[in-house]
Amino acid sequence: MQLLKLKETVDFMRLRKVAMIFSILMMLAAIASLSINKLNFGLDFTGGTLIEVGFEEAASLDAIREIMDNNGFEGAVVQHYGSSKDVVIRLATQEDIKAEMLGNQVLTVLKQGTGQELNMRRIEFVGSSVGDELTEQGGLAMLTALICILVYVAFRFEWRFALGSVFALFHDVLLTLGLFSVLGLEFDLTVLAAILAVIGYSLNDTIVVSDRIRENFRKVREGGPAEIINISLTQTLSRTFITSITTLLVLFALFFQGGALIHGFATALLFGVFIGTYSSIYVASSIALVLGISREDLIPEVVEKEGEDQEMMMP
Amino acid sequence: MLNHSPLWKKLMVLLIVIVGALYAMPNLYGEDPAVQISGLRGAETTTSTLDNVKSHLTEQQIEFSSIALENGQVLVRFKDTEQQLKARDSLDKVLGGDYSVALNLTPATPEWLDSIGGVPMKLGLDLRGGVSFTMEVNMNEAELKAQESMVGDFRSDLRNENIRYRGVKKEGDAVVITFRNAEDLDAAESALKKRYRDYLFADDSTQLTLTVSMTEQKLKEIREYALQQNITIIRNRVNELGVAEPLVQRQGQKNIIIELPGVQDTATAKEILNATATIEFRMLDSESDISAALNGRVPANSQLLYDRNGRPSLVKKRVMLTGDHIVDAGSSFDEYSRPQVNITLDSPGASKWSNATKINVGKPMVTVFIEYKPTDRVDSEGNTIFEKHEEIIQIATIQGRLGKNFRITGIDSQAEATNLALLLRAGALIAPIQIVEERTVGPSLGAENVELGMQAIIGGFALVFVFMLFYYRAFGVVANLALTANLVLIVGVMSLIPGATLTLPGMAGIVLTVGMAVDANVLIFERIREELREGKSVQQAIHQGYDAAFSTILDANITTLIAAIILYAVGTGPIKGFAITLSIGIITSMFTAIIGTRTVVNSVWGGKRLNKLSI
Numbered sequence: 001m002q003l004l005k006l007k008e009t010v011d012f013m014r015l016r017k018v019a020m021i022f023s024i025l026m027m028l029a030a031i032a033s034l035s036i037n038k039l040n041f042g043l044d045f046t047g048g049t050l051i052e053v054g055f056e057e058a059a060s061l062d063a064i065r066e067i068m069d070n071n072g073f074e075g076a077v078v079q080h081y082g083s084s085k086d087v088v089i090r091l092a093t094q095e096d097i098k099a100e101m102l103g104n105q106v107l108t109v110l111k112q113g114t115g116q117e118l119n120m121r122r123i124e125f126v127g128s129s130v131g132d133e134l135t136e137q138g139g140l141a142m143l144t145a146l147i148c149i150l151v152y153v154a155f156r157f158e159w160r161f162a163l164g165s166v167f168a169l170f171h172d173v174l175l176t177l178g179l180f181s182v183l184g185l186e187f188d189l190t191v192l193a194a195i196l197a198v199i200g201y202s203l204n205d206t207i208v209v210s211d212r213i214r215e216n217f218r219k220v221r222e223g224g225p226a227e228i229i230n231i232s233l234t235q236t237l238s239r240t241f242i243t244s245i246t247t248l249l250v251l252f253a254l255f256f257q258g259g260a261l262i263h264g265f266a267t268a269l270l271f272g273v274f275i276g277t278y279s280s281i282y283v284a285s286s287i288a289l290v291l292g293i294s295r296e297d298l299i300p301e302v303v304e305k306e307g308e309d310q311e312m313m314m315p
Numbered sequence: 316m317l318n319h320s321p322l323w324k325k326l327m328v329l330l331i332v333i334v335g336a337l338y339a340m341p342n343l344y345g346e347d348p349a350v351q352i353s354g355l356r357g358a359e360t361t362t363s364t365l366d367n368v369k370s371h372l373t374e375q376q377i378e379f380s381s382i383a384l385e386n387g388q389v390l391v392r393f394k395d396t397e398q399q400l401k402a403r404d405s406l407d408k409v410l411g412g413d414y415s416v417a418l419n420l421t422p423a424t425p426e427w428l429d430s431i432g433g434v435p436m437k438l439g440l441d442l443r444g445g446v447s448f449t450m451e452v453n454m455n456e457a458e459l460k461a462q463e464s465m466v467g468d469f470r471s472d473l474r475n476e477n478i479r480y481r482g483v484k485k486e487g488d489a490v491v492i493t494f495r496n497a498e499d500l501d502a503a504e505s506a507l508k509k510r511y512r513d514y515l516f517a518d519d520s521t522q523l524t525l526t527v528s529m530t531e532q533k534l535k536e537i538r539e540y541a542l543q544q545n546i547t548i549i550r551n552r553v554n555e556l557g558v559a560e561p562l563v564q565r566q567g568q569k570n571i572i573i574e575l576p577g578v579q580d581t582a583t584a585k586e587i588l589n590a591t592a593t594i595e596f597r598m599l600d601s602e603s604d605i606s607a608a609l610n611g612r613v614p615a616n617s618q619l620l621y622d623r624n625g626r627p628s629l630v631k632k633r634v635m636l637t638g639d640h641i642v643d644a645g646s647s648f649d650e651y652s653r654p655q656v657n658i659t660l661d662s663p664g665a666s667k668w669s670n671a672t673k674i675n676v677g678k679p680m681v682t683v684f685i686e687y688k689p690t691d692r693v694d695s696e697g698n699t700i701f702e703k704h705e706e707i708i709q710i711a712t713i714q715g716r717l718g719k720n721f722r723i724t725g726i727d728s729q730a731e732a733t734n735l736a737l738l739l740r741a742g743a744l745i746a747p748i749q750i751v752e753e754r755t756v757g758p759s760l761g762a763e764n765v766e767l768g769m770q771a772i773i774g775g776f777a778l779v780f781v782f783m784l785f786y787y788r789a790f791g792v793v794a795n796l797a798l799t800a801n802l803v804l805i806v807g808v809m810s811l812i813p814g815a816t817l818t819l820p821g822m823a824g825i826v827l828t829v830g831m832a833v834d835a836n837v838l839i840f841e842r843i844r845e846e847l848r849e850g851k852s853v854q855q856a857i858h859q860g861y862d863a864a865f866s867t868i869l870d871a872n873i874t875t876l877i878a879a880i881i882l883y884a885v886g887t888g889p890i891k892g893f894a895i896t897l898s899i900g901i902i903t904s905m906f907t908a909i910i911g912t913r914t915v916v917n918s919v920w921g922g923k924r925l926n927k928l929s930i
Binding site (some may be wrong): 001052054060074097101103105119120121122123124125126127129130137138140141144146148149152153189190192193196199200203204207208211212215235236238239242243245246248249250251253254256257258259261262265266268279 | 449552750754779830831837863870874875885890897
């Protein structure tokens with residue numbers, strides 16, 4: 001069985017400019033949304049208290065809000081979580097109340113107020129200083145990851161590829177963050193983990209493509225850089241698709257069966273896999289091309305004489 | 316010959332997969348309900364405890380499947396939770412306050428697997444339910460206390476050396492001593508320098524001041540000590556909670572993580588963690604009649620107290636010294652290699668102590684441990700009522716006038732000395748702690764998470780399985796074999812590594828690995844197809860396909876591994892779990908997808924004359 005039967009080389013690079021404009025626009029949109037809407041940071045980053053309660057039957061959010069207001073917990077955010085029987089209550093850190101005792105207090109208040117048997121599913125309390133530290137650490141983690149990868153790729157390939165692939169990663173991370181900002185999805189620690197996994201995935205793709213480009217520069221004698229890149233992209237296209245499909249398959253399984261706690265994680269990865277596939281085709285290779293990648297850059301330096309060259313190339 | 320795997324390679328692949336499967340097996344057996352009995356405050360669990368428990372259970376006609384003494388704990392396994400609960404309640408009553416009786420789930424791993432070190436994966440709190448706290452040690456307070464004690468120390472040192480000074484006071488992070496003349500300044504500087512090597516001295520001969528500050532090294536030591544002390548105390552208190560397999564661990568420079576699996580009632584847990592314990596040194600009332608006191612005629616200035624074994628003693632009410640003056644306490648051996656406890660006091664404590672012991676030489680002194688324990692009762696506002704609990708931990712004779720450093724000798728065992736030192740230290744927390752993060756997961760949510768995670772893994776696995784089979788036919792079967800072996804290896808390695816815990820994001824990591832692990836095979840198979848299309852022979856195509864894809868796979872996986880390692884370094888709890896499964900998955904998938912499939916492909920198709928390949 002074969003999904004793609006490509007007889008001829010697809011001229012990917014013809015659409016390079018269009019793709020570049022598209023990417024730039026998307027990135028601008030992401031930056032705009034991030035500065036206007038900001039990210040909807042989860043408890044891990046903001047600090048505060050979160051209580052997830054399971055009711056025996058569908059719970060009325062208004063009733064719960066009223067109970068909370070009447071008992072001095074004003075400003076509590078009450079939402080359904082996963083199903084109509086599960087309710088999540090979020091409280092910001094308050095100066096005068098000992099935050100670590102809040103969870104239990106809310107539980108007692110709700111029990112009395114609703115007269116229902118409640119099932120405590122989880123209580124999370126995060127101090128505000130922890131959140132600040134985490135934001136710093138999270139940002140630092142991403143930066144370190146990008147730099148380490150830049151160094152590795154530059155060492156294994158060539159600086160143009162390294163810059164191209166790291167820019168592609170930056171592009172993917174930015175757009176995924178943008179998606180979370182536009183949709184107002186909660187950004188918590190698991191989403192951060194997912195974004196680092198997106199970095200891993202997207203990089204995987206980019207490296208496969210770059211590897212083929214390098215190989216073809218050495219093997220294929222005719223054609224300019226753009227054509228070599230087109231040939232390489234065409235050759236790796238079916239692999240790109242199949243891996244994307246298998247990854248998307250498991251992510252759908254995760255999205256639909258993994259439960260509410262894993263939704264953010266699955267969403268980030270689903271989007272990341274799409275964008276990562278696109279970016280390894282258009283962003284990484286385009287940038288290497290714009291930076292002027294050429295045959296000479298990829299041929300091992302020792303091979304200077306024409307005669308020896310040939311032998312090295314065709315094992 | 317092309318595409319031939321030597322026998323050793325085949326055997327190696329087979330061996331690795333078998334060993335992986337062997338260590339993954341304990342996860343199939345589930346868990347037995349059990350009760351775990353461990354000693355509190357020096358009470359040791361011995362074979363006699365074991366016999367006690369055994370005879371008690373038989374007496375009460377509670378059925379148990381096995382009983383054993385493991386790592387200083389008695390572990391009793393039961394067939395069902397009903398017997399387990401019955402046993403817990405009954406044992407709790409009999410054994411009383413000296414032992415903690417905790418409910419536990421023990422892996423039901425068969426003995427032969429257990430003997431080769433087979434254990435099931437450890438589940439994170441998000442999967443098994445329980446509470447985790449992150450506590451922050453207030454380091455400013457620790458430094459402040461150290462600086463304050465510097466002031467007192469300098470005063471008494473200068474007094475002892477007969478050096479006159481105008482004043483000693485704390486200014487910012489340093490201590491400033493002012494003098495009347497330059498001679499005193501010089502004398503003081505040389506005297507103090509000799510005594511405190513890890514302090515920084517700066518003199519000002521016009522102002523006649525000496526500024527002393529701590530070196531960065533010393534400050535670091537103080538912070539480290541504050542953290543270690545808190546960890547020790549918390550560990551002790553956590554043991555009081557009677558929780559099976561609690562975890563107390565440092566995190567970074569100032570945080571302590573406490574994980575209490577299975578605990579739902581966080582209020583009690585928090586109260587115990589925040590509870591205060593103190594030490595008091597008092598004199599024994601040897602003049603009054605103890606039997607009269609036992610009959611209710613206790614002298615007005617004395618008090619009847621008991622030790623751990625219930626032996627009563629009459630103790631004077633006047634407190635000679637409280638535990639907050641204790642700076643350090645540690646156990647060691649005296650010149651006859653008998654265990655002893657060394658105690659260091661702060662300066663105000665030392666002068667008080669010296670005055671108090673001077674007049675009591677040769678008399679017995681009592682060390683009293685005071686603890687506030689939460690009770691079952693609640694006051695009108697719903698707060699738990701704490702009960703003051705006083706206990707004699709040691710009676711010793713004062714041998715002479717005691718000062719800043721002294722020791723308690725005549726202790727029965729090394730274990731008791733260590734324990735006494737620990738209790739003495741517990742009396743004085745140098746730095747207060749505060750809960751900065753708390754996560755509680757209810758048991759229903761934990762079980763649900765396991766269920767959902769398993770469903771996602773099975774679902775994702777099945778989808779990829781079917782897809783690969785359709786797309787690559789015979790080679791798809793090989794890839795699926797590799798995928799299955801990969802899953803088994805991940806579980807096996809996770810079970811083997813002591814620090815690896817499975818969390819919900821970790822399960823997501825496994826799902827993701829399943830999707831991405833086939834990538835290596837896709838790369839190889841697509842390459843083989845390409846080579847075939849170019850007209851290469853079947854054997855050539857297989858050979859070229861594996862060869863050309865190898866470096867690509869390696870590069871791609873190493874970069875992903877970099878991302879995973881960084882994630883492990885910064886992440887906590889569940890995120891670390893994700894990073895671990897992802898890293899393990901990357902490594903095992905490289906093995907199964909490259910070496911594993913190559914061996915199978917070579918054995919099936921290698922070296923044969925073929926015109927077509929089912930790919």
